[in-house]
Structures are given as C-alpha cells and as structure tokens.
Amino acid sequence: MxxxxxxxxxxxxxxxxxxxxxxxxxxxxxxxxxxxxxxxxxxxxxxxxxxxxxxxxxxxxxxxxxxxTVNYSEMFRDPDYFKKVKTEVFNYLDSYPALRFWVAGCASGEEAFSMAILLKEAGLQDKSLIYATDLSNKVLTAAREGVFTLGNIRTFSENYLQAAGTGSLSDYYHVAYNRAVIAPELRKNIIFSLHDLTGDGVFNEFQFISCRNVMIYFSLELRQKVFRLLYDSLSLLGFLCLGKRETLRYSGIEQNFKIIDSELNIYQKIK
CATH class of the missing domain: 1.10.8 (Helicase, Ruva Protein; domain 3)
Incomplete structure (x- = not known):
C-alpha cells in the first residue's frame, strides 16, 4: 500500500x-x-x-x-432497518396517492433495488417512483445494468430473509452467463441519475429519503450543508433515514424531526 x-x-x-x-x-x-x-x-x-x-x-x-467517491453497498444491508421501514413507515405512507423515494448515494443500485422489492411486496410499487442518485457515473452505469455476481447474490439473499422478505430473492432476478440480472419489472420505477450531494441543489420533493452510510465521509460543516439539502427536499411528515453510525445530532435541523427509531436512525419531518 x-x-x-x-x-x-x-x-x-x-x-x-x-x-x-x-x-x-x-x-x-x-x-x-x-x-x-x-x-x-x-x-x-x-x-x-x-x-x-x-x-x-x-x-x-x-x-x-x-x-x-465510490462506496460499497449490498442489498438489504442492515436487515433490521428494512423490517422497520416495512412495519413502521410503509403503514403511514400507504395512504398517499403517489410516492416519491430518494436513495441518495445509491452506489451500484443495491439499496434502490432493495427498496423496490420492499415496495412491491407491500403493494406500493405501482404508485411509487424511486430516484437513485450518485456522484459516480461509473457506479450508475453498473446500477442501470443491474448485474451482480452469484457470490454477492448469496449474501443479498441471506439479508433478504433476515429482512422478513415474503418470498425468495430469486423471484427478482434471472441468471445469465454466471451472473444474476435484476428483473426488468423491478427496475421500471427506478430512475438512476447523477447528483452531487455536496454541490447540487433540490430537484424534487420526496416523502422518503434514504441517505445511509454517506455522511460518515463528510466533515461536520459539509454534513450540515447536506442535511439542509435533504430537509428542503423532504415533504412535511416525510421520512429521513440515515446509516447506523450516523445521526441528526449537530445537523442544525434536528429540532424539525421526530425520532421514529433512534438505533436505526429513522426520522420524520414535523416542521
């Protein structure tokens, strides 16, 4: 090294x-x-x-x-988080006629695909649109292709079961040339696009924003700037989700959120 x-x-x-x-x-x-x-x-x-x-x-x-700027991810990373979103958050969002989700720092699409599966199994896919963004065109190209190694898929499948998936992860991909290819049906409501959290601005209003395991790479000053962007992008009573090692503390906007789960860092915007 x-x-x-x-x-x-x-x-x-x-x-x-x-x-x-x-x-x-x-x-x-x-x-x-x-x-x-x-x-x-x-x-x-x-x-x-x-x-x-x-x-x-x-x-x-x-x-x-x-x-x-490339970050590592995996499908259904932190299975407890996905279980909580399914039981606590989706019950609330179910009443909305249309839903917009933002997966910020989506890497190769693992979390976006996980969210799409979660929405499908909850009966919310048809009224939901997922915006998955990243700074890296390289990982976005991989995300749009939706191709993973079979070794990765084994890990993803274990996570899926721990996240209380209702079927089998194999329902959502097919195998070709010793690779797992995510089903087109799962990708139809996902928009992958380039976005720099540290420099670009608001581009839509969302009912749910996932920005997990991204803030750990930023200084406090830059985190506060990005938190303001996320806050401005989130609708009133919308949900903001962070990684397990991240928090709204010292963000400058923490007083505007209700804590849904302090361990999994799920928050709801209340003002």
Whole structure:
C-alpha cells in the first residue's frame, strides 16, 4: 500500500479543485487518505506521478474523482432497518396517492433495488417512483445494468430473509452467463441519475429519503450543508433515514424531526 501524508493529501485536494472545480475539502480526511492510498497502489504510481497524470485534466482527473467517491453497498444491508421501514413507515405512507423515494448515494443500485422489492411486496410499487442518485457515473452505469455476481447474490439473499422478505430473492432476478440480472419489472420505477450531494441543489420533493452510510465521509460543516439539502427536499411528515453510525445530532435541523427509531436512525419531518 502506498502511504501518503496529510500535508500531501491537502496539496492533492487543492490541485483537484483547481483543475476540475470538484472540492474534496469537506470530506473526512482519514477516509480520503485511505482511498487515495488504495488508488495509488491499484494504479502503481506515486503521488508525484499522480499530480502529473491529473494535469491532463478531463478524463484523468474525472477518473480519480470517480474512484475516490465510490462506496460499497449490498442489498438489504442492515436487515433490521428494512423490517422497520416495512412495519413502521410503509403503514403511514400507504395512504398517499403517489410516492416519491430518494436513495441518495445509491452506489451500484443495491439499496434502490432493495427498496423496490420492499415496495412491491407491500403493494406500493405501482404508485411509487424511486430516484437513485450518485456522484459516480461509473457506479450508475453498473446500477442501470443491474448485474451482480452469484457470490454477492448469496449474501443479498441471506439479508433478504433476515429482512422478513415474503418470498425468495430469486423471484427478482434471472441468471445469465454466471451472473444474476435484476428483473426488468423491478427496475421500471427506478430512475438512476447523477447528483452531487455536496454541490447540487433540490430537484424534487420526496416523502422518503434514504441517505445511509454517506455522511460518515463528510466533515461536520459539509454534513450540515447536506442535511439542509435533504430537509428542503423532504415533504412535511416525510421520512429521513440515515446509516447506523450516523445521526441528526449537530445537523442544525434536528429540532424539525421526530425520532421514529433512534438505533436505526429513522426520522420524520414535523416542521
């Protein structure tokens, strides 16, 4: 693993911002340091060579940004969370004539597909639209394809059963060329699109926003900025869901929410 210092990372952040306009300064430094070291190791280059490489601009710096912002996910990650959404949240949303969901930081689509399955099994799919967004075009391309390894599917299937799925995960995909392909029926109500939580603005009003395991990569100041965006995007009495290691505490908007589940970080906007 190539090791770099914090001072070197700061120089890289400045140069990326100068070349591309993308600002990593609000990202958590330890996480960014690890991601940069992995990038250098993967591409067999040192920091000096990386600076020379990104001076090309265009595709070079774009590829760096894409790789440093890719996050890992899996279908029905934290099964207890999906069980709670199904029992506590969907009962409330059932009365709405139409529903808009936003999965922010959707990675390769795992959570969006999980939500689509949950909605289908709850009888809500036909009146629901899921917007799944990410900063990375690379992962969005993979999400639109909806193709996973069979090894991943085994893990996803275990999660699905623990999340109290009513059938079998195999009901929602078919196998082709030793890969699992998500069924078109499941993808029809999902819109995958590019969106930068740290720089882009409100683009719709939602009854449900999932932004799980994303805030952990941001500094407090940047988290507060993103929380304001999520708040402005959420309808009154809509639900905001965060990851297990995340919280609304110190967000600047916590007084506007009721806690539905403090352990799973599910909140409802009340003002």
């Amino acid at each position: 190539v090791i770099i210092e914090y001072s070197e990372l700061e120089m890289l952040i400045v140069r990326v911002r100068e070349i591309s306009g993308f600002d990593f300064s609000g990202y958590a430094k330890p996480s960014l340091l690890r991601s940069t070291s992995r990038y250098l190791t993967k591409h067999a280059m040192n920091l000096k060579e990386l600076f020379v490489y990104i001076e090309q601009g265009g595709r070079a710096v774009y590829d760096l940004i894409q790789e440093l």
